[in-house]
Amino acid sequence: MSLREISENVKLAREYALLGNYSSASVLYNGLLEQIKKYVYTMGDSSCQQRWQQLWQEISEENQQVQDIMSTLENFQLDTMPAKPSNHNDCEISPVHIEQRHFPCPVRRPANSYKDSKPPNHRLSAAVKAQHRHSPRGASVDKGRPLKSKEKKEAKEVAVKVKDDKNKADVQEKELKKFDGTGYDRDLVEALERDIISQTPNVKWDNIADLEEAKKLLKEAVVLPMWMPAFFKGIRRPWKGVLMVGPPGTGKTLLAKAVATECRTTFFNVSSSTLTSKYRGESEKLVRLLFEMARFYAPTTIFIDEIDSMCSRRGTSEEHEASRRVKAELLMQMDGVDGAPESSDPSKMVMVLAATNFPWDIDEAMRRRLEKRIYIPLPSAKGRVELLKISLKELELANDVDLDKIAAQMEGYSGADITNVCRDASLMAMRRRIEGLTPEEIRNISRDEMHMPTTMEDFETSLKKVSKSVSAADLEKYEKWIKEFGTC
Structure with missing residues (x-):
């Protein structure tokens, strides 16, 4: 997980905490703590490690606040659950269930190692703490009731603030690690x-x-x-x-x-x-x-x-x-x-x-x-078998195909030569199918008719057509040079 992903998942966890979806926020917080811990171990700069450890501590405190709220809500649910009446004819009162939302997928983006020195964004931390400090226990958890106009307005303001912070973070990240080409065209x-x-x-x-x-x-x-x-x-x-x-x-x-x-x-x-x-x-x-x-x-x-x-x-x-x-x-x-x-x-x-x-x-x-x-x-004999398996993993093979026998016949072939043999063999079934057909008949062939397994005979035919590209004299020159100058 890159620094940008960590930053965006921190924002997402805090947004869920502000909106009262504490279970999803807790899952995100726990994942973030693990990812930050792994990221700190890979850093060599002690000052950067201290800043990341400080961030880890802050997120850990926020996670603990979310855990405390969830624990209080569970106790509140148990306290308000009525005892089952002894008279079975009486109406039974079902306990109130708190809606559990599905855990959202974390934001995944391509990692750019040269951007991993960007400091984290702590702007929403104070808002989360203030929300937990001033909000009554269990507030905004009952998703069954409609939100009041004031609550809708607050939720909208939070969403706008998160979006603005995300845009600012993107701009800062682009500007952070940029080579200064002063003195060059x-x-x-x-x-x-x-x-x-x-x-x-x-x-x-x-x-x-x-x-x-x-x-x-x-x-x-x-x-x-x-x-x-x-x-x-x-x-x-x-x-x-x-x-x-x-x-x-x-x-x-x-x-x-x-x-x-x-x-x-x-x-x-x-x-x-x-x-x-x-x-x-x-x-x-x-x-x-x-x-x-x-x-x-x-x-x-x-x-x-x-x-x-x-x-x-x-x-x-x-x-x-x-x-x-x-x-x-x-x-x-x-x-x-x-x-x-x-x-x-x-x-x-x-x-x-x-x-x-x-x-x-x-x-x-x-x-x-x-x-x-x-x-x-x-490639060695074992390597040729592995290359055949890699090249043919998406191809349907007939039962008579013996990869060990094919690899034995490919002694002296390079990896590119083996790939060429597999490509040529995979086209053999298509060549047999369209032989003698007109262009119109070829265009009308259905896709299912073209899915024919590649046979052992196809490979033997391809081996006769595709020769190895490296000669024995070339191999002797390479071995002589590496024996004189190699450092393995």
Whole structure:
């Protein structure tokens, strides 16, 4: 739950308390207390922790007031419940029931980690306390009776006030964490904020088959420093650069998307076109601006896909002067990440995550700065079975389909090759159905007729058509490079 969700649920709980719906308010308060407690444990700044603990204490007091009111109302209900008359012919008087409203769904919004330093809104706290102090016990609980005009007016004023506070909070939140681009062209800042700070790609660790060592390393480099800031200091500081090396289609970019989804750091997705400009000197400014924004929105992960296109070897005859200046600026900024005073705090961490299919073309200085160099291999036999299950989870399969047998025939296939085989096999039933039909007959085919299970024969046919994309010579080059320069 993000800070914005916590703020809005606090307002919602206080609104229900003001309107007398104490059961719903109590459920919201209890959930908020648990969420704030978990959020405090993830913070490294002691001053921020004290402010959040103060907020937790205030919400706890409000929750206790709501609990006291509910307890008083239950006692009042028991006191007013008449005893059952001994004469069964007499009319029985039913006890008065207090209406219990359903618990409203909490407000859920996408989490933006770089906005989580916004102070909470306490404006409704005094109103809640005043309402509990001056209102008679059990007031406004009987929902069966119509509200008086004065009560309707008060409820309307509360609703308007809550809406106004919500709008003000939204404006404050947008203005709180905003990078100050003084000294830079405003268009450059807006371009980076628009094109680089990516939305959550919604790729989980479980969506990636095999590659357990790579996932373990990325968790250690990004997630654990956030959970254990006191441990990752000094010589145990987080890795400032990780390079993923491997054949095409093995899941390097997918791992980067999983980092963006699972680690909840600000994620910058950089390509060579992002940092390229036709004006002299502007590309270097973009590189410097990128790292300044990354430090501002820290903790941050900068992902550079196909890094060999940006940081090829210097000193070659094909190298242009502008390209050399961009490489030099990028190397200096990566050293600045390590030498910056805030690097001792994991919450201010900036990590560069890079991927390449041509590691032998990367400049030696860049290779030195990418401290962890890991090999992303072709999937194993077990990994191929897991990839088949992931690719075919939405597909209806015939009873004769043997995934283990299919995986055994796919030795040497990359993850992308396996996905292509599954896609081709899934289209086989459609091809058989429309064979020999006219366009008009094809348009008149019903949806139910197209739902035909994929058979083992379809997979065998697809395997004959879709070949593997990685040669044995390429694999030998990768294994030789990682044996010489790898750090796993």
